[in-house]
Amino acid sequence: MNTLEHILTNFSDQSIPILENTLPIQSYVPLDLSADNTELKDFDITDPESCQSYIDNILKSKAGKVAYGGYLEVRNLYKDKSGFNQNFGEPRNIHLGIDYWATEGTEVFTPLNGVVHSFKNNSNVGDYGPTIILEHSLEDFVFYTLYGHLSLESLVGLSIGKKFEAKSVLATLGNPEINVNYAPHLHFQIIKDLQGSRGDYPGVCSKQQLDFYRNNCIDPNLLLKIR
């Protein structure tokens, strides 16, 4: 049986860059923001400046330009944000997309042909800030890609149904004031079923919800092949 996972895996045998060409894939460095990373104990990663200084250290030590990672990573990044702490049950702290940590204003490309499904400025602290969701069709599958923590300008001139060719500029990265209160980065997530959401979709889940979300939000690296 053909699955979306299979189709995305076989879409290309090359890496698919989704940040501007000035940042070649060779300059990407894996980043571990998991709660298990003992290096983070000296940093308050919930603070954008402190998080940025940790990322800058990693990039400097590896001579890289973009730090990336985070799919299914269990993080402390959301501990200070009220929307992520449940009164009952477990916190939402398992990350469902890939993050690309790069400078404000960096251009974001679409990996595939798509049309705008929806867009929204999710402006609560700790949320995505400006967000775009594209709809894609490959073979018999319709699915979605979500781009979060964008600049406000990224939403100007957008309309539902607007077409984007693969490898065209979709957006630019926002700053902590706009994105909302994170070091600049792109949150990229693949979603099979948006469950009626528009311009927003959970980017983290709790341990109890993981079975559902890991199936609904498959590993973006199947498509992107960063390494």
Ligand SMILES: [Zn+2]
């Ligand atoms: Zn993210």
